[in-house]
Amino acid sequence: MGATALKNYINGAWRASTATTYLDVMNPATTEILATVPLSPAAEVDQAVQAAAAAFVIWRRTPATDRIQPLFKLKTLLEEHLDDLARTITQECGKTLAESKGELRRAIENVEVACGIPILMQGYNSEDIARGIDESMIRQPLGVTAVIAPFNFPGMIPFWFLPYAIACGNTTILKPSERVPLTMQKVVHLLEQTGLPKGVINLVNGDKTVVDAILDHPLVRAVSFVGSTPVAKYVYSRAAANGKRAQCQGGAKNPVVILPDADIAMTTRIMADSAFGCAGQRCLAASIALTVGEARQPFTDAIAEVAQRRVVGYGLDEGVQMGPVINAQSQARIEGLIQKGADEGATVLVDGRQPNIARYEAGSFVRPTILQNVDPLGEIARTEIFGPVLSLMHLETIDEAIALINSGQYGNMACLFTNSGAAARKFRYEADAGNIGINIGVAAPMAFFPFSGWKDSFFGDLHGQGHQAVEFFTQTKVVVERWQDWTRQF
Numbered sequence: 001m002g003a004t005a006l007k008n009y010i011n012g013a014w015r016a017s018t019a020t021t022y023l024d025v026m027n028p029a030t031t032e033i034l035a036t037v038p039l040s041p042a043a044e045v046d047q048a049v050q051a052a053a054a055a056f057v058i059w060r061r062t063p064a065t066d067r068i069q070p071l072f073k074l075k076t077l078l079e080e081h082l083d084d085l086a087r088t089i090t091q092e093c094g095k096t097l098a099e100s101k102g103e104l105r106r107a108i109e110n111v112e113v114a115c116g117i118p119i120l121m122q123g124y125n126s127e128d129i130a131r132g133i134d135e136s137m138i139r140q141p142l143g144v145t146a147v148i149a150p151f152n153f154p155g156m157i158p159f160w161f162l163p164y165a166i167a168c169g170n171t172t173i174l175k176p177s178e179r180v181p182l183t184m185q186k187v188v189h190l191l192e193q194t195g196l197p198k199g200v201i202n203l204v205n206g207d208k209t210v211v212d213a214i215l216d217h218p219l220v221r222a223v224s225f226v227g228s229t230p231v232a233k234y235v236y237s238r239a240a241a242n243g244k245r246a247q248c249q250g251g252a253k254n255p256v257v258i259l260p261d262a263d264i265a266m267t268t269r270i271m272a273d274s275a276f277g278c279a280g281q282r283c284l285a286a287s288i289a290l291t292v293g294e295a296r297q298p299f300t301d302a303i304a305e306v307a308q309r310r311v312v313g314y315g316l317d318e319g320v321q322m323g324p325v326i327n328a329q330s331q332a333r334i335e336g337l338i339q340k341g342a343d344e345g346a347t348v349l350v351d352g353r354q355p356n357i358a359r360y361e362a363g364s365f366v367r368p369t370i371l372q373n374v375d376p377l378g379e380i381a382r383t384e385i386f387g388p389v390l391s392l393m394h395l396e397t398i399d400e401a402i403a404l405i406n407s408g409q410y411g412n413m414a415c416l417f418t419n420s421g422a423a424a425r426k427f428r429y430e431a432d433a434g435n436i437g438i439n440i441g442v443a444a445p446m447a448f449f450p451f452s453g454w455k456d457s458f459f460g461d462l463h464g465q466g467h468q469a470v471e472f473f474t475q476t477k478v479v480v481e482r483w484q485d486w487t488r489q490f
């Protein structure tokens with residue numbers, strides 16, 4: 001029997017796609033085909049948008065206190081099904097079971113925050129802006145919105161947007177990554193049990209054709225995107241050209257500075273988790289370690305040892321600390337970039353290429369890799385590798401480190417390890433990145449803070465999560481009112 005063909009979810013019903021092309025969804029560790037995913041045609045996006053537009057008429061009139069009830073149910077369902085969902089993430093995406101559970105926790109936190117919409121969505125007012133005239137600002141939903149997600153956090157990233165979109169009274173089209181579509185299939189099956197009216201959430205599987213149909217559809221008012229920088233830029237410009245609001249999170253190249261006064265043992269442990277966690281396929285993964293002064297040798301020795309010891313294998317197996325990368329093309333790309341670093345003069349201090357992982361020989365694995373003496377002006381210092389590769393560079397002062405960081409194209413995250421409050425303040429103040437970590441390796445904002453990428457890591461102004469998500473998913477209306485009290489003399 002062939003693998004299950006995934007369906008789309010439109011207007012409260014699962015529908016087989018009319019797609020002529022289906023892609024295999026493959027477990028990157030075992031190469032097992034888990035399902036096939038349709039590359040849906042534009043017509044199916046239109047069906048989803050029409051359903052969402054019809055649902056919006058009723059949903060926006062539903063009181064906010066009622067709109068959040070399905071989200072409370074969803075929180076419970078996500079918790080009850082956490083183990084199953086985590087297994088699915090590991091199977092389709094490769095990360096370890098603990099990492100999959102961790103991303104689901106972050107998803108649930110966003111549901112919890114969005115349950116505060118009755119207060120988060122409030123406007124404000126002033127009496128007597130002129131004699132007998134009052135003015136108020138109210139927030140109203142936009143209409144049909146869309147969420148386009150990447151492969152690396154199949155369970156979490158849609159939740160940076162979805163709960164806020166619907167709690168604010170919008171309806172939504174979700175397009176998961178075609179490489180990892182299974183997790184959101186399961187989440188939408190749970191959403192079906194929450195009492196959410198049909199058409200409020202729709203799921204359309206596919207690739208660029210679906211994205212373009214969303215970007216060009218006149219009824220789609222807002223687009224939330226997460227993925228690589230070239231696509232983020234493209235989505236942002238096409239959405240803007242079509243008069244939509246857009247928030248587009250892109251790629252990253254995250255530098256971490258290690259000062260001589262840092263606790264090297266703690267720094268090394270945290271850095272290894274940052275660089276090699278999720279096999280380096282995290283937009284907040286540390287990819288450059290900039291040692292300053294005497295931090296160089298002790299950190300280099302310690303991180304090399306930890307990298308070599310990391311247990312690599314299938315994420316469902318006990319004791320595994322790092323899984324495969326997403327597919328064979330990605331493995332080949334990462335290995336090519338390691339070679340490029342060596343060609344540019346770096347030393348491959350720990351070489352994770354072509355590993356032989358027992359029982360998973362056909363899987364797409366790269367072991368932790370460390371490039372030493374990377375040329376700060378070379379291509380490898382600027383290119384997002386998106387794999388378990390840490391580049392080491394050395395400088396003499398924190399000022400040089402900050403200058404190097406600020407010369408980079410990306411601004412997703414920058415971190416500093418130190419015991420000095422003054423150095424920490426300087427770094428926080430001067431580093432050009434939207435998410436800053438001080439003695440933190442993955443400065444991931446909690447659900448009630450914005451995910452604040454800068455520069456080529458973000459196109460737009462309002463980020464995902466928290467208050468900014470509420471602003472993104474609402475439009476402000478200002479009302480100026482005069483009600484003459486004819487019974488009184490003023």
Ligand code: NAD
Pocket residue numbers: 148149150151152153175176177178206207208211212226227228229231232234249250251252282283384386412451453457
């Ligand atoms: P990607 O850009 O290849 O794909 C993202 C989404 O865009 C997918 O749904 C895909 O179907 C669609 N897409 C791909 N090519 C397209 C095209 N030409 N036109 C229109 N749509 C297209 O990204 P990915 O490989 O799935 O994810 C990894 C990237 O995402 C990395 O660069 C990573 O840094 C970035 N990322 C960023 C953040 C962040 O918060 N800034 C978070 C996670 C991942």
